[in-house]
Amino acid sequence: MTTVSVQNVAKSFGTIPVLHDIDAVFPQGTFTSLLGPSGSGKTTLLRIIAGFVAPDQGEVTIGEKDVTGIPVWGRNIGMMFQSYALFPHMTVARNVAFGLERRGIKGAEAQKAVAEALDMVHLSDFGDRMPKNLSGGQQQRVALARAMVIKPSVLLLDEPLSALDRRLRQEMQVELLRIQRQTGLTTIFVTHDQEEALTLSDRIAILDKGRIVQSGAPEDIYENPQTRFAAEFLGDSNFLTGVVEAGGVRLPDGTLIQTTATLHANGQKATLAIRPEKMSPTPLEGATNHVAAKILTVIYAGPALSYLLQTPDGTRLKLFQANRDGTLMREGDSITLHWSPAHSIPVQN
Amino acid sequence: MPNKATPQRASKGARILPQWVSTTALLLPAYGWLTIAVFLPLLTMFLFSFMNKTPMGKAPIEFTLRHYRAFIDQPYLIKIATNTLLMGLWTTLACAILGFLAALALVRCTHGARRETLLILILLPFWTNGLVRVFSWTMVLRENGFLDNIWHWIAPAAGSIAILYSREAIVIGLVHGYLPYMILTCYIALVTIDDAIIEAAQSLGARWWVILTKILIPLAAPGLISGAVLTFVPVIGSFMEPRILGGKVGVTMGTVIEDQFTQAFNWPLGASLSFTLLAVTMAIFATFSGVLRRGTGGTA
Known part of the structure; x- marks a missing residue:
């Protein structure tokens, strides 16, 4: 249950500016989408919050803590990737247990947590399988279980549904929303799919050329777009x-x-x-x-x-x-x- | 149904050559070359190994198994074989550690044109003549050599650190020659690992040590193992590096075998020792084949 905030963050890669003066607050328990075309800086913003990219200036706080100088492994984040990013040499259960081991949780306690997490994504019987023997949708569920089992402060989703086909994507959207509502986890979701952003989010932030051009509830942005870009990109x-x-x-x-x-x-x-x-x-x-x-x-x-x-x-x-x-x-x-x-x-x- | 299908296939066969003809024609060059270049020479050597002496001159040739008893008849060979295997082991281990780290640095820290330049630089030892490469090490390692002089300059009071004509010198020379194999095989294994997998591990709380031991090394195991095979096999048969850099201590199976062919003119003994070495190598890899299969199966 954590509020995430980003203050005055800017980043350039070489001479190319990617983000300018980003200020954003992701209130606790909300599902926020970062929506924008490719090159808008939405993924970079997510990676700055995760800690994979260090901002040139500005601060990132997760909860009360300023995490700007803290490396990824110390931030207690749950992350999902477009490519699932399961460890191919480990069984599903060991994939899910990986984060628990890093926190010193082992044995029966870890087994119980893994079982609960797999149950949450309806994959209870898949613990002994290897990731390559699962379908894309199942792999992404395992990735979700793996991210959730460590009880992260914030869930960061980097276009996790883009690789799935339409039907599976809709199923996963429902699943994702159910689990997010159940756990009340602050969630930040990067997508270029406006429909996905509208259906899933409590709040949407539209990015264009490294700036947040508008943010608010989906219906506010849709009914009252402030810029031509926002009006065109959302609907x-x-x-x-x-x-x-x-x-x-x-x-x-x-x-x-x-x-x-x-x-x-x-x-x-x-x-x-x-x-x-x-x-x-x-x-x-x-x-x-x-x-x-x-x-x-x-x-x-x-x-x-x-x-x-x-x-x-x-x-x-x-x-x-x-x-x-x-x-x-x-x-x-x-x-x-x-x-x-x-x-x-x-x-x- | 079969009645209908048969005439159709027959009419097709009349126009196109039967499949076995084209298959044979396509495979013939490769197998022909293998027969001439690999199979026939090996077979000849295998025959030599059973002869009582080198088949030259007019003396009658008898067949014997005596040369395969060399390790029993000449017990000093066992010590040489042990040293050779240890040399192979140390060289392979050093190559594995250095090669893996070098490949990791290439994959994780470079990209684009710089990576290509570095890859070419890594391949440079392949382009230099082996003899020149090995002799240049004698310049570096000998007393009053390059390394020794630098050491004296740093610590004038300390003794010499010249290590020419020692096992370490042999291993250094061999590592220099065979490291590129290990770097390339590890590079190929590491470059296929998705960045997101490493990032996922980091997001779950893994630090570099855990990422190295639990993610990178297991995923690169097939590359490490094939690199080890590519290094170990030629190293235990090598004779140039041991002879030039090892001096008196540089007696290995490779040099013993070479001596049989060039000095003692005892080809049958040289051949039988070669095949014994081959058998030992194959036995070692048979032992590890389970690991090899598991390694490749896990990432397929």
Whole structure:
């Protein structure tokens, strides 16, 4: 039960800066995702917390303790890797017991803890197997048991589910969340998969080019993205750019888009983000914003319908709809999109 | 079903040569070469080892098992054989320790172009003439040699540390020659170990000593063992290093065998000693083959 915090951390590899002035708090018992594209520095941040990478400046604290100068083996962390990283020359039980041995726990006590940990991941009968005789999902469960059995202060997950196929990944997500909730362990999860971040996390921190661009609860970030990057990386977004005028944004073609959010001073440029599923091709009550667009492509995906559209001035837009009655609009149709001013979110470019 | 399949296979066979023809054709060069270069000479030597004398001149040749009794007839050979095996053991051990650490340093601390340069430097002893390599050690190890002079400069009052013509000198020369094998085999074994495995061990609380003994050495065991085989076998048969660096103490099975061929002109005894040595080596490896199989099986 530990709060992890990172203060003022920066890191460069050679002359290439990887992280700039990162400040983040991971409150005790929360499941936080570090979400970002490759090269955003999310893995480096996790490795700094783990102790594999020494930051150029700043501090890392786990609980009350400043661990910046403490090597990995002294930090009491549980870690899972994308490549499972099981010890190939040891049985499953000996893999799990490895961390216990390092803490001087041996014999019956260790056996009991190993059995409990394997039971937790539903692999009770697999103790005598070698890792190579297990499937990917089973190997990752062993890795989870191995990380949990030492009762770590914090669980660090480096894209542990990326190597698994879709179905197995979903199963493991449920499992991971169950175990995290059961143990109340502070968990930091690195991923580039936005869906995974949304389903698993209490909090998400979005990283871009070595900075945390936005952090908060998944629904806060999704509903109120602050930057164009956050709006695009977490979910899909339409962007309309124009000039601020009379509490709205005047598009180049003269349409005034209204928003309930506060904008810059009149005459300044502004970009509005609108989620594709918040738009509607039919008029709705309160949906006072509208733009005309032509359908370019129709994507039929069973329960969901996606349309790619283009406005007369060439802006590309997306529209998501639930497949309610099986009727599709056609390519080439001209429609008008309606949405509420509350769903026009001003974002920084 | 079989009735239908047969004509089809027959018609295929008419167009394409039967499989055994192509298999034989492809294997022939390799086996032919092995026969000429390895099997025939070995067979000849094996025949020699049963002859009563070197088959030259006109004297009639008789077949005898007498040369295989050499170790009983000439008990001093047992002492030489023991010394030879000890020399092999020390050389292999020194190579294993140095080679493993060197390979570890290469894998863990270098990358890219620097690693390639270092690998080439490690292979340098292979490119130098063996005789030159060994003689250069005499310059270093002899009295008033390179090492001795440095020692005198550091500690003028102390005695000489010249170790030329000693067992240590032989082992040093042999280690220099065979270390690259060990480094390369260990390097190959270590480079395949995923960094994440070592990081996982660290995250579980392992310090370097535990990582070395519980993770790296067990995982690199196949490399260590094949390196040991590649070192031990030629070392116990070596004769150049013992002769040049060992002087009087440099009597080994290798030099005894060489003497039989070049000095005593007793080829049958030389051949029988060679095959005895081969048998002893094979017996040693048969004993350790279980370990070898377990080592490779664990990481496969």
